Amino acid sequence: MLSGTAALADTVATGDLGLVIERATGSVLLIDQSERAALERIEGLGDLSHASLVYSPDERFAYVFGRDGGLTKVDLVEREIAARVVQAGNAIGGAISDDGELVAVSNYEPGGVRIFDADTLEMVADIPTGSKTIGLVDAPGRRFVFSLWDAGETWIADMSGGAPEITKIAGVGENPYDALVTGNGRTYIAGLFGEDGLTALDLWDDTPEPMGVLPGYGRGEAPLPVYKMPHLEGWALAGEEFVLPAVGRHEVLWVDARDFTETARTQTHGQPVFAMARPDGRQVWVNFAHPLNDTVQVIDTVTKEVVHSFQPGPAVLHMEFTARGHEVWISVRDAGKVLVYDTQTFEKLGEIAADSPSGIFFTARAHRTGL
Amino acid sequence: MLSGTAALADTVATGDLGLVIERATGSVLLIDQSERAALERIEGLGDLSHASLVYSPDERFAYVFGRDGGLTKVDLVEREIAARVVQAGNAIGGAISDDGELVAVSNYEPGGVRIFDADTLEMVADIPTGSKTIGLVDAPGRRFVFSLWDAGETWIADMSGGAPEITKIAGVGENPYDALVTGNGRTYIAGLFGEDGLTALDLWDDTPEPMGVLPGYGRGEAPLPVYKMPHLEGWALAGEEFVLPAVGRHEVLWVDARDFTETARTQTHGQPVFAMARPDGRQVWVNFAHPLNDTVQVIDTVTKEVVHSFQPGPAVLHMEFTARGHEVWISVRDAGKVLVYDTQTFEKLGEIAADSPSGIFFTARAHRTGL
Numbered sequence: 001m002l003s004g005t006a007a008l009a010d011t012v013a014t015g016d017l018g019l020v021i022e023r024a025t026g027s028v029l030l031i032d033q034s035e036r037a038a039l040e041r042i043e044g045l046g047d048l049s050h051a052s053l054v055y056s057p058d059e060r061f062a063y064v065f066g067r068d069g070g071l072t073k074v075d076l077v078e079r080e081i082a083a084r085v086v087q088a089g090n091a092i093g094g095a096i097s098d099d100g101e102l103v104a105v106s107n108y109e110p111g112g113v114r115i116f117d118a119d120t121l122e123m124v125a126d127i128p129t130g131s132k133t134i135g136l137v138d139a140p141g142r143r144f145v146f147s148l149w150d151a152g153e154t155w156i157a158d159m160s161g162g163a164p165e166i167t168k169i170a171g172v173g174e175n176p177y178d179a180l181v182t183g184n185g186r187t188y189i190a191g192l193f194g195e196d197g198l199t200a201l202d203l204w205d206d207t208p209e210p211m212g213v214l215p216g217y218g219r220g221e222a223p224l225p226v227y228k229m230p231h232l233e234g235w236a237l238a239g240e241e242f243v244l245p246a247v248g249r250h251e252v253l254w255v256d257a258r259d260f261t262e263t264a265r266t267q268t269h270g271q272p273v274f275a276m277a278r279p280d281g282r283q284v285w286v287n288f289a290h291p292l293n294d295t296v297q298v299i300d301t302v303t304k305e306v307v308h309s310f311q312p313g314p315a316v317l318h319m320e321f322t323a324r325g326h327e328v329w330i331s332v333r334d335a336g337k338v339l340v341y342d343t344q345t346f347e348k349l350g351e352i353a354a355d356s357p358s359g360i361f362f363t364a365r366a367h368r369t370g371l
Numbered sequence: 372m373l374s375g376t377a378a379l380a381d382t383v384a385t386g387d388l389g390l391v392i393e394r395a396t397g398s399v400l401l402i403d404q405s406e407r408a409a410l411e412r413i414e415g416l417g418d419l420s421h422a423s424l425v426y427s428p429d430e431r432f433a434y435v436f437g438r439d440g441g442l443t444k445v446d447l448v449e450r451e452i453a454a455r456v457v458q459a460g461n462a463i464g465g466a467i468s469d470d471g472e473l474v475a476v477s478n479y480e481p482g483g484v485r486i487f488d489a490d491t492l493e494m495v496a497d498i499p500t501g502s503k504t505i506g507l508v509d510a511p512g513r514r515f516v517f518s519l520w521d522a523g524e525t526w527i528a529d530m531s532g533g534a535p536e537i538t539k540i541a542g543v544g545e546n547p548y549d550a551l552v553t554g555n556g557r558t559y560i561a562g563l564f565g566e567d568g569l570t571a572l573d574l575w576d577d578t579p580e581p582m583g584v585l586p587g588y589g590r591g592e593a594p595l596p597v598y599k600m601p602h603l604e605g606w607a608l609a610g611e612e613f614v615l616p617a618v619g620r621h622e623v624l625w626v627d628a629r630d631f632t633e634t635a636r637t638q639t640h641g642q643p644v645f646a647m648a649r650p651d652g653r654q655v656w657v658n659f660a661h662p663l664n665d666t667v668q669v670i671d672t673v674t675k676e677v678v679h680s681f682q683p684g685p686a687v688l689h690m691e692f693t694a695r696g697h698e699v700w701i702s703v704r705d706a707g708k709v710l711v712y713d714t715q716t717f718e719k720l721g722e723i724a725a726d727s728p729s730g731i732f733f734t735a736r737a738h739r740t741g742l
Contacts, residue, residue, distance in 0.1 A: 012448045013385045015430025015737050034429055034471070057694070058405055059386025059430070077384055098695040100405070140651045140696055141715050160715065184610070185651045204653060204673060239555070240629065258611065280511045280556045280740065282575060302575060323428070323738030324469040325511055344512050344531065364738040366386050367694030369651065 014059040017076050017363050018320070020331060020338055021064075023048045024356035028064065029338075030079060033322055033329075033362060036340050036350040040079040046070035046086070052093050052359060055366035056118060057100035062361070063118070065094040071105055073121060076363070083121045087114050095138040098369065102159055104144045106136035113146055113157065115164070125164045127157055135179025135190055135232075137370045139203055147176040147190050154179075154190060154201060154210075172210050173199045180232040181370035189213070191232050200260060213260035217247065230273055238281040238301040245272035245286070252286060254304060266304050269295050274318065277301070278343055279325035287316045287330075296330065298346070308346050312339050317357070323364035331357035385430040388447050388734050389691070391702060391709055392435075394419045395727035399435065400709075401450060404693055404700075404733060407711050407721040411450040417441035417457070423464050423730060426737035427489060428471035433732070434489070436465040442476055444492055447734070454492045458485050466509040469740065473530055475515045477507035484517055484528065486535070496535045498528055506550025506561055506603075508741045510574055518547040518561050525550075525561060525572060525581075543581050544570045551603040552741035560584070562603050571631060584631035588618065602645055609652040609672040616643035616657070623657060625675060637675050640666050645689065648672070649714055650696035658687045658701075667701065669717070679717050683710050688728070694735035702728035 017039075020029040027043040045051075047068035054063050061082060062074040069088035072081055088107035095104050096118065104115045112128040113136060131150035139145050142160040147153065154172045158165040174194025181188045181203070188201040188208075197215040201208040230245035237243075241263060242255040252275050254264040270292030276285050284299045293315050298308040314334035321328050327349065330339045333356050340350040365371045387404040398414040416422075418439035425434050432453060433445040440459035443452055459478035466475050467489065475486045483499040484507060502519035510516050513531040518524065523545055527538040545565025552559045552574070559572040559579075568586040572579040602616075612634060613626040623646050625635040641663030647656050655670045664686050669679040685705035692699050698720065701710045704727050711721040736742045 013427075013429040013431030015385055015426075015734060016428045055386075056384075057387045058384040060384030098697040140649075140653070142697070184653075186610075186653075239557075278511075282511070282555075282557075324740050326469040326513070363386060367735040367738055369695055 012077075014076055014363055017059070018329075019053060019062055019064075019074065019076075019361050020352075020354050020357045021048050021051045021053075021359040021361075022355040023051065023333075023358045026066075027355065028053075028062075028074060029352075029354050029357070030076060031329075031338070031352060031360075033327075036352070038352050038354070041355075042074055042079060042081060044081060045072045045074075045084075048358075050092070053361050054094060054096040054103070054371065055361075055363050056096070057366055059363040059366045061118075063094065063096060063103045065091055065105055067091065069105075069107065069109075071103070071116065071121060085116070085121050087116070087123070092132075092134055093136055095136050095144055095370075097138055097142045097144070097159060098140050099142060102142065102144075104136060104138075104146075104157075106133040106146050108132045111148075111150075113144065113155075115144070115157075115159065125157075125159070127155075127164055127166065129155065134177060135188075137179065137181040137188065139181060139185045139188075140369065143203075145179075145181065145188050145201075145203065147172060147179050149175055149177065149193075152176065152194075154188065154199075154208075156203070156208075167207075169201060169208055169210060172201075173197070173212075178232045183237060183368065183370060185369040189232065214244075214253075214255065214262065217244070217253065230271075230275075238277045238284055241301070243275045243277065243284045243299070243301070245275045247271075252284070252299065264304055266299055266306065268299075268306070269297055269309065276319050276321065278321055278328070279323065283307075283343060285319050285328060287319060290315075293317075310346070313337065318359045320360035320362055323362065329360050329362075331360055333357060385447055385734055388430070389700075390424060390433055390435075390445065390447075390732050391723075391725050391728045392419050392422045392424075392730040392732075393726040394422065394704075394729045397437075398726065399424075399433075399445060400723075400725050400728070401447060402700075402709070402723060402731075404698070407723070409723050409725070412726075413445055413450060413452060415452060416443045416445075416455075419729075421463070424732050425465065425467040425474070425742065426732075426734050427467070428737055430734040430737045432489075434465065434467060434474045436462055436476055438462065440476075440478065440480075442474070442487065442492060456487070456492050458487070458494070463503075463505055464507055466507050466515055466741075468509055468513045468515070468530060469511050470513060473513065473515075475507060475509075475517075475528075477504040477517050479503045482519075482521075484515065484526075486515070486528075486530065496528075496530070498526075498535055498537065500526065506547060506559075508550065508552040508559065510552060510556045510559075511740065514574075516550075516552065516559050516572075516574065518543060518550055520546055520548065520564075523547065525559065525570075525579075527574070527579075538578075540572060540579055540581060543572075544568070544583075549603045554608060554740060556740040560603065585615075585624075585626065585633065588615070588624065609648045609655055612672070614646045614648065614655045614670070614672070616646045623655070623670065635675055637670055637677065639670075639677070640668055640680065647690050647692065649692055649699070650694065654678075654714060656690050656699060658690060661686075664688075681717070684708065689730050691731035691733055694733065700731050700733075702731055704728060 090108040115125040131148035136146040176190040270288030313332035461479040486496040502521035507517040547561040641659030684703035
């Protein structure tokens with residue numbers, strides 16, 4: 001592993017760096033997108049199964065959310081852990097405020113959201129919900145939005161005044177299990193485990209009303225056993241349509257971005273897990289649930305047809321595009337590799353050894369809402 | 372001005388940095404968005420009237436396009452000029468390829484586009500057009516798109532193969548004077564000086580056909596003397612509509628993003644120059660042409676009404692939002708200041724002394740297409 005001054009010199013600019021979650025070893029791998037290389041392995045982050053992270057606005061620090069309730073602040077420049085707290089017993093994701101000053105984590109046990117100072121990781125607000133809490137996202141105006149599995153509610157925590165000001169929205173549906181916010185921070189969409197369909201909220205509305213969308217989208221009607229509920233963060237906005245991984249079906253759904261009506265379906269190799277749009281929206285890249293998770297398919301968003309299909313290797317877990325979409329980086333867990341592909345030619349450009357890699361996160365995420 | 376090791380430590384992370392063009396002195400001011408401070412002045416960039424710049428993917432280097440044909444590579448980490456060439460007699464803007472390897476400049480004299488190695492600034496392609504060349508933008512797939520003032524053509528230069536492969540599109544209209552590409556890199560829109568209306572091209576089409584849009588949008592029908600043609604880069608995509616500065620009118624136009632039909636107009640304080648959408652699209656901030664250029668107005672994109680109006684000072688030339696929109700930075704040339712405002716409360720958060728500031732460019736632009 002590189003170390004010392006020469007290596008550090010590579011990281012004086014942080015705009016093209018990233019981290020790969022190494023789930024089995026509780027470590028993250030610092031990667032350089034331009035060099036297509038690993039720079040350093042940083043260890044001691046605890047249980048990183050189903051881990052995710054966000055970045056500070058200066059793209060220096062990553063906040064890694066572990067399944068064990070660990071919140072770890074990683075310094076990409078010094079290549080070390082800057083701070084770490086175990087803030088709950090069981091956690092599921094987090095977010096950072098638009099001004100970069102607050103980091104929020106949603107917890108199963110104890111159920112709720114805790115908000116921390118991004119500099120010190122001191123807790124500045126504790127928002128118990130009495131429920132497993134999921135689907136935590138950031139929204140403009142120093143707000144966080146999240147949903148309650150047990151209560152079927154969505155709460156908006158406005159932190160602009162310091163102390164949290166909570167808006168509670170009831171009737172969101174039975175057992176929301178995940179959620180997303182659109183890239184402009186306006187529409188919050190919760191997936192429901194307990195009923196078919198999803199619920200959308202217009203966060204621009206002073207009193208958002210739950211809107212049922214896509215009746216029939218959900219596991220309740222799935223014709224096949226659901227090996228893995230799709231990641232809603234994988235929802236792709238391609239031009240004027242969303243592309244959704246179907247639940248328990250070998251297809252992706254196309255949905256009008258204005259009214260959420262279904263416009264088409266495309267048959268796929270397996271049950272999709274992530275359907276990710278290339279940043280320009282011209283392609284959607286899809287990976288699949290076990291046992292068909294060795295394959296990736298590329299769909300052209302104009303023809304809605306699969307234009308490329310290939311096998312990167314066993315257990316393709318995640319895909320991350322470079323900010324302007326010229327490359328995609330794919331983690332292949334059981335091959336112990338991150339593979340780099342040209343999105344125009346589909347040519348393989350490089351590979352990086354990684355220990356059971358899962359999520360890949362480039363620092364460009366620091367500049368986007370709802371990730 | 373800060374300098375030396377201690378200061379450099381502030382800039383090892385480059386995600387929240389930016390440059391302010393100081394047009395009168397041929398210098399740029401390195402700014403830190405999080406600190407709301409200037410870090411260093413870098414001098415010797417030549418004629419920076421009407422200057423613009425782009426960033427390398429790692430957010431370390433800026434490529435500054437001067438009016439005098441100067442192309443200057445500025446190192447934000449070392450805080451110095453890394454390289455500089457005077458590549459033409461008279462230039463107007465440039466772009467960087469999606470992979471960050473090529474920098475292109477559009478020139479009036481000699482008319483054409485020249486493309487340079489982003490590392491060395493050695494010229495790798497010379498594309499004479501026999502015309503003043505304007506509206507140069509990048510597009511996915513290592514392409515550059517630009518238009519010919521005299522010939523009324525748009526050319527697409529595909530650099531994916533090394534040597535430029537040129538596609539020429541005729542019949543774009545009389546005297547295109549500026550152009551933009553939508554954020555997804557799909558739609559190229561040229562403004563016409565010689566006739567009313569604009570021309571749109573679908574870059575996803577293998578053989579793009581000029582489509583006339585917004586007949587009547589142009590100086591030909593302007594009821595007032597046109598003090599300054601609006602910047603098309605100022606076009607704002609707010610939700611499902613574009614917001615355009617009208618030409619020679621005290622209003623902005625709202626245009627459906629799908630079919631470019633006009634949907635509404637909003638009366639403004641003066642002739643708009645830039646109409647910039649906050650990244651979430653909820654607000655549009657507008658500045659104005661001389662002699663009303665001391666004022667900024669904020670329009671709510673839901674009600675389409677002016678919700679805030681204020682006077683930052685004499686000669687408001689440019690506005691730049693932080694990547695997630697919580698702040699806007701405004702250059703007030705004749706006050707010698709850059710002012711920082713909270714976009715939610717409109718409260719002034721800070722100010723930075725600058726010498727005749729014009730364009731403000733945050734490094735987050737490195738991760739976006741068509742800027």
